[in-house]
Amino acid sequence: MATTIAKPARIFGSAIRRREDPRLLTGTAKYTADITLPGQLHAAILRSPHGHARIRKIDTSAAKAAPGVVAAFTGADTEGVLQSIPCAWLVPNSDLKVSPYPAMAKSVVRYVGDAVAVVVAESAQQAYDAVDLVDVDYEPLPVTIDPEKAVKPGAPQLHMEAPNNIAFKWTVAGGDVEAAFKNAEVVVRDRIVQQRLIPTAMETRGALAHYIPATGELTLWNTTQNPHIVRFIMSLVSGIPEDRLRVIAPEVGGGFGSKIAQIQGDFITVFCSMKLGRPVKWIESRSENYQSTTHGRDHVQDVELAATKDGRILGLRCTVWAGMGAYLSTAAPGIPTILHGLMLSGPYKIPAVKEDVYGVYTNTTPVEAYRGAGRPEATFMLERIIDRLAGEIGIDPVEVRRRNLIPPFDNGFDVITGLKYDSGNYQGALDKALGHAGYEKLREEQAAARKKGRYLGIGVSVYVEICGLGPSQVAGAVGFQGGLWESAIIRFHPSGKAQVFIGASPHGQGEETTFAQIVADELGVSVNDVKVVHGDTDITPMGWGTYGSRTTAVSGAALAMATRKIKEKAKLLTSHLLEAAVEDIDFANGKFFVRGFPDRHKTIQDIALMANVAWNMPQGMEPGLEATTFYDPPNFVFPFGAHLAVVEVDPETGHVELKRYVAVDDCGPQINPMIVEGQVHGGVVQGIGQALWEQAVYNDNGQLLTGSLADYAIPRADVLPDIEVLHTVTPSPHHPLGVKGIGEAGTIASTCTVYNAVLDALEPFKVQSILMPLTPERVWQAIAGQKGA
Amino acid sequence: MKLSVSITVNGRAYDREIEPRLLLVHFLRDSLALTGTKIGCDTSQCGACVVLLDGVAVKSCTCLAAQADGSQVTTIEGVAPDGQLNAIQEAFWTKHGLQCGFCTPGMIFATQALLSGNSNPSPEQIRHALEGNLCRCTGYQNIVRSVQAAAAAGGR
Numbered sequence: 001m002a003t004t005i006a007k008p009a010r011i012f013g014s015a016i017r018r019r020e021d022p023r024l025l026t027g028t029a030k031y032t033a034d035i036t037l038p039g040q041l042h043a044a045i046l047r048s049p050h051g052h053a054r055i056r057k058i059d060t061s062a063a064k065a066a067p068g069v070v071a072a073f074t075g076a077d078t079e080g081v082l083q084s085i086p087c088a089w090l091v092p093n094s095d096l097k098v099s100p101y102p103a104m105a106k107s108v109v110r111y112v113g114d115a116v117a118v119v120v121a122e123s124a125q126q127a128y129d130a131v132d133l134v135d136v137d138y139e140p141l142p143v144t145i146d147p148e149k150a151v152k153p154g155a156p157q158l159h160m161e162a163p164n165n166i167a168f169k170w171t172v173a174g175g176d177v178e179a180a181f182k183n184a185e186v187v188v189r190d191r192i193v194q195q196r197l198i199p200t201a202m203e204t205r206g207a208l209a210h211y212i213p214a215t216g217e218l219t220l221w222n223t224t225q226n227p228h229i230v231r232f233i234m235s236l237v238s239g240i241p242e243d244r245l246r247v248i249a250p251e252v253g254g255g256f257g258s259k260i261a262q263i264q265g266d267f268i269t270v271f272c273s274m275k276l277g278r279p280v281k282w283i284e285s286r287s288e289n290y291q292s293t294t295h296g297r298d299h300v301q302d303v304e305l306a307a308t309k310d311g312r313i314l315g316l317r318c319t320v321w322a323g324m325g326a327y328l329s330t331a332a333p334g335i336p337t338i339l340h341g342l343m344l345s346g347p348y349k350i351p352a353v354k355e356d357v358y359g360v361y362t363n364t365t366p367v368e369a370y371r372g373a374g375r376p377e378a379t380f381m382l383e384r385i386i387d388r389l390a391g392e393i394g395i396d397p398v399e400v401r402r403r404n405l406i407p408p409f410d411n412g413f414d415v416i417t418g419l420k421y422d423s424g425n426y427q428g429a430l431d432k433a434l435g436h437a438g439y440e441k442l443r444e445e446q447a448a449a450r451k452k453g454r455y456l457g458i459g460v461s462v463y464v465e466i467c468g469l470g471p472s473q474v475a476g477a478v479g480f481q482g483g484l485w486e487s488a489i490i491r492f493h494p495s496g497k498a499q500v501f502i503g504a505s506p507h508g509q510g511e512e513t514t515f516a517q518i519v520a521d522e523l524g525v526s527v528n529d530v531k532v533v534h535g536d537t538d539i540t541p542m543g544w545g546t547y548g549s550r551t552t553a554v555s556g557a558a559l560a561m562a563t564r565k566i567k568e569k570a571k572l573l574t575s576h577l578l579e580a581a582v583e584d585i586d587f588a589n590g591k592f593f594v595r596g597f598p599d600r601h602k603t604i605q606d607i608a609l610m611a612n613v614a615w616n617m618p619q620g621m622e623p624g625l626e627a628t629t630f631y632d633p634p635n636f637v638f639p640f641g642a643h644l645a646v647v648e649v650d651p652e653t654g655h656v657e658l659k660r661y662v663a664v665d666d667c668g669p670q671i672n673p674m675i676v677e678g679q680v681h682g683g684v685v686q687g688i689g690q691a692l693w694e695q696a697v698y699n700d701n702g703q704l705l706t707g708s709l710a711d712y713a714i715p716r717a718d719v720l721p722d723i724e725v726l727h728t729v730t731p732s733p734h735h736p737l738g739v740k741g742i743g744e745a746g747t748i749a750s751t752c753t754v755y756n757a758v759l760d761a762l763e764p765f766k767v768q769s770i771l772m773p774l775t776p777e778r779v780w781q782a783i784a785g786q787k788g789a
Numbered sequence: 790m791k792l793s794v795s796i797t798v799n800g801r802a803y804d805r806e807i808e809p810r811l812l813l814v815h816f817l818r819d820s821l822a823l824t825g826t827k828i829g830c831d832t833s834q835c836g837a838c839v840v841l842l843d844g845v846a847v848k849s850c851t852c853l854a855a856q857a858d859g860s861q862v863t864t865i866e867g868v869a870p871d872g873q874l875n876a877i878q879e880a881f882w883t884k885h886g887l888q889c890g891f892c893t894p895g896m897i898f899a900t901q902a903l904l905s906g907n908s909n910p911s912p913e914q915i916r917h918a919l920e921g922n923l924c925r926c927t928g929y930q931n932i933v934r935s936v937q938a939a940a941a942a943g944g945r
Contacts (some may be wrong), residue, residue: 017882024890025878027825027865031891034824076897124819125808202829202837202891202925253827253891254925286830508889508926678885678931685928709834709923717919722912 012521012737015674018513019527029251032206032223035149037279040208041070043272044127045265045282046117046134047291048109051143051363051702052156055107055116055136062133063119068126071276072134073121073268075104082271083237085262087725088229089334092369094168096479099361101327103267109138110158110326111363112704113291114266119270120280143702154764158326159758161177166323167359168333172341175352175418180315184306187727188388188430194299194377196323196696196774197689198290198706199370200714202252205293207266210274215551217244218273222266225255226545227505229482231537232685233262233330238270249535252507256686257369258293259507260547261330265292276633281702287708295696296370298323299336299377303383306352306603309393315352316344318381324359325366331480332368338478339374339466339548342417346382347426347464347640348404353416361704369547372747373685375465382753383461386757388768396443397756401462402427421638422462422732422740425666430462430642433664436726437644449648450764456659457761461643461753465726468553468637468732469742485632486555487541488562490519492625494612496605498525500532501545504555509679511551514671515559518737522563523604541628549639549741552671553732558631560736561589561674565627570607576618577602577610618776637732639740641665643684643749645757651765654780656758658721665751666728667742668735677725683746684723686723689715690747691754693773713773794858798823799867807854813847816839816854817864823895824884825865829923836922839895840864846902848921865894876944877935886935888926895922904945910936936945 004234008030023029061071086102104115118135121127142156149155150165158165181187208221218240218654224230227247244511253261265282272280277333284293303318334355342428344353389398406413408425415421439458446456472483491499502517516530534540543555567587574592575582584595602610608624610616646660663680669674693713697705706712730739751772757766758774762783770782790906791792793804798821817823817840825907829837834897838849841863849862868875874882877900887893896919903910903918916929924932 018885021890022872022874022885023898024887024893025874026869026872027823027894029890030824031827034818035826036822118934125815200925202889202923203827252889254889286832286835333925382797402875510888590819633927674885674904678888678927681928681930682888682926683928688923708832710832714923714925715928716923717916717932720916721931722933723928 020512033283040279042124042127042786043282044131048114052141053138056136058134066130068122074117075106089331090479091333094170097162143363145698147321157277165186165356165361170337170357173354177352177354180352186215189304192301194297197296199256199258201254201360204284206275207269208281210279211269211273213277219246225259246538251588256371267597294368299682320357327362329366329368335374343378363427365547372744379463380752403468409682429664433642437662447671455649457647457757459753459757462642463749464640466547469548469550470636486543487630488558489628492608496608497529501540504551505546548628549743553741558629562629574602614764637740638665645753647757654776662724664726667740668731681741684750687747687750690751797807811854813852814849836895839898876942877939880939881935884935886932892924
């Protein structure tokens with residue numbers, strides 16, 4: 001009988017439990033609000049109740065006299081101390097108008113929630129009591145909240161620098177779009193509104209600042225996705241030199257883009273500590289979070305598609321009005337332009353595209369990245385208009401997609417917007433989704449159900465996303481005011497245990513586990529012997545942060561390269577210790593050995609010890625076993641997939657029941673499939689939230705009507721089916737591990753998938769378009785409107 | 790005006806002078822420095838602050854500390870004081886029922902409340918029982934699996 005030797009399971013690709021979880025499960029993890037310093041004060045911020053108003057006078061005397069109050073400040077106090085909050089994505093060729101964004105309003109407030117004053121007291125309760133005593137005399141001004149209306153003549157003006165409220169106009173074009181429309185046999189048009197959303201990370205934003213006047217040093221605990229960017233921007237605004245500024249992102253309770261930007265409260269907290277020389281903490285309430293932390297989406301899109309009668313797409317043309325809110329947030333201008341316009345052709349061969357994007361100031365909370373950031377808005381537009389085309393020409397929407405998909409490629413494909421996709425097999429993902437769902441059978445069920453007066457709908461979408469942001473040279477070329485590389489340090493201790501230090505800043509995505517898996521896989525150590533450290537600018541090397549599905553793609557690549565440097569040094573030291581030629585040293589399963597003589601070996605732990613004690617080093621070799629890598633990717637990565645949803649609409653009530661959801665995603669090889677699946681679940685559900693329930697609503701006066709979790713409907717457990725998660729695996733040709741990103745994929749695909757399913761269900765009623773979210777009332781009204789027509 | 794209260798938290802009695810308006814969640818977090826209990830909203834929607842009050846799962850933001858006078862409170866810090874996770878915590882770990890972890894303490898107590906009355910709930914029953922606990926990361930699917938696994942392991 002042959003003896004079978006069990007091959008050790010590869011740790012890369014294993015669904016191991018997360019290393020970060022025990023502290024989270026036991027309540028021992030410390031988020032910003034959980035940290036208390038001796039002598040700490042609490043700040044409460046007074047926020048504008050008006051969408052637009054001139055400040056005539058502010059009187060803080062009653063607040064200052066209230067029990068426990070230490071100080072109260074207004075915008076005037078920040079003069080000469082705090083600079084304006086910078087915008088960090090200055091999109092070129094867009095006539096960008098960056099209007100001053102003060103940390104506290106000085107003469108005019110421009111949205112409900114704009115910071116007006118701050119009260120600092122011994123306790124949070126005292127601060128909140130006293131902030132109500134600040135007396136502000138406002139002169140209300142006219143308000144504009146809709147990005148399309150705000151550019152029209154006669155609309156109220158927010159900033160004198162930006163006539164007609166236009167912050168920028170940007171155009172992307174490729175191919176001959178005029179000819180495409182001239183030659184078209186079919187043109188379909190649609191107006192799509194990507195409603196404004198509120199990210200709603202479960203932990204609100206907050207900051208704890210401790211400034212020491214004697215040394216001029218500041219430590220800032222901050223709920224952020226990018227502590228190194230915080231340090232950079234905070235230094236620019238506060239004047240505290242970067243070397244004296246330490247930013248710590250402790251445990252961070254979700255971000256979804258809402259913890260990228262530096263917001264007013266962060267600067268105000270730092271300002272208070274600078275003025276008072278004591279630690280000052282500010283933690284948003286949820287209502288404050290909804291007004292003052294950034295929002296997402298807010299596009300009005302006019303889109304038209306030129307095609308042949310047999311469904312071949314000839315061209316796509318669109319105009320977008322993108323609401324920016326009252327000020328340009330950190331990355332805001334890049335979202336409806338670079339991250340949106342460049343992805344217009346999606347996974348399809350589209351020979352001509354043109355898009356004009358207007359970035360528009362409105363009297364609303366500033367808009368920023370929200371999970372997907374520009375790409376959901378592009379995917380929705382394309383996937384919706386393709387369904388409209390399919391309806392127009394009477395061909396199955398899946399077949400129309402098939403006729404236009406880019407064929408499989410594994411090493412680069414140039415698209416019309418100028419990007420080079422890295423690898424893709426869109427047809428493969430679509431086939432897998434359709435096969436798993438049983439598409440043909442679903443269509444039969446749909447037909448049978450309709451005969452019984454039941455309205456099933458099937459929605460499909462195919463997506464490709466740009467992520468792993470990105471090469472720094474490209475970042476510079478598109479106006480991003482920073483780099484987009486990452487760095488990693490691996491440090492082996494004498495006992496053979498390793499620590500990894502990364503500049504990126506995970507906040508729920510599980511990289512303390514997946515990055516330990518990378519090291520374990522490359523160097524043969526136990527995953528339990530690798531600790532991943534992040535989120536402290538005094539300890540970790542520079543990095544640009546966790547957003548844009550870039551941490552595994554870029555920071556993970558830096559780490560993989562660092563492991564290879566460790567391997568090279570370990571080989572050299574092994575060859576010295578074993579008196580063998582370095583060319584003869586092989587490495588497998590954590591052991592460096594002389595080729596052909598596996599017993600003559602040193603383990604990585606042996607090498608860690610010998611390198612740290614340094615008793616017997618080769619000539620010229622430095623002690624220690626440590627490697628640092630700076631990794632700037634040669635291109636973005638382009639994950640993709642195909643999703644399918646089945647819904648049933650009750651025409652009597654307009655209620656939408658989501659019956660099935662199938663997600664096929666391709667993020668390349670998976671380091672930890674359990675974590676990948678969790679990212680898909682969460683992403684898909686956030687996108688479903690946009691399709692069915694979520695919307696930030698302002699009234700005409702600029703009041704945020706959905707100002708709390710009582711009014712803004714994020715998905716709950718009882719309104720969702722299980723997501724059926726599948727994958728294909730297409731490695732990125734340029735990434736050292738072949739991996740792409742998965743954080744945003746679900747959100748990018750699911751909104752349009754569900755929307756298409758609902759509209760497919762309503763096909764018998766000839767409903768073509770309903771504003772999101774697809775609440776029962778809106779669905780019912782749409783059906784009733786068609787019945788009456 | 791101050792009130793005297795005696796509240797037993799995680800088995801230890803605390804006698805404190807408190808403001809009458811003080812919420813139980815602030816008493817736990819600010820007076821006792823038990824910060825494992827989270828605050829995710831100000832309208833009692835999110836469930837991040839759920840604790841056990843005399844064995845019943847309550848949102849500690851809907852309860853005045855004064856109302857807890859004489860009561861027994863269990864917070865997340867009291868569940869595994871020696872680091873030995875209970876069956877529910879183990880199940881959340883094994884089934885990846887958490888990502889950022891902010892909603893997790895509340896989810897664990899909501900699970901405990903469910904399982905104490907129904908040792909073998911269906912997925913629908915689990916989803917219904919958790920509708921008052923919001924999570925923005927997981928899409929709830931792995932939380933449902935966690936609760937099922939906890940039930941199978943006899944957790945309650």
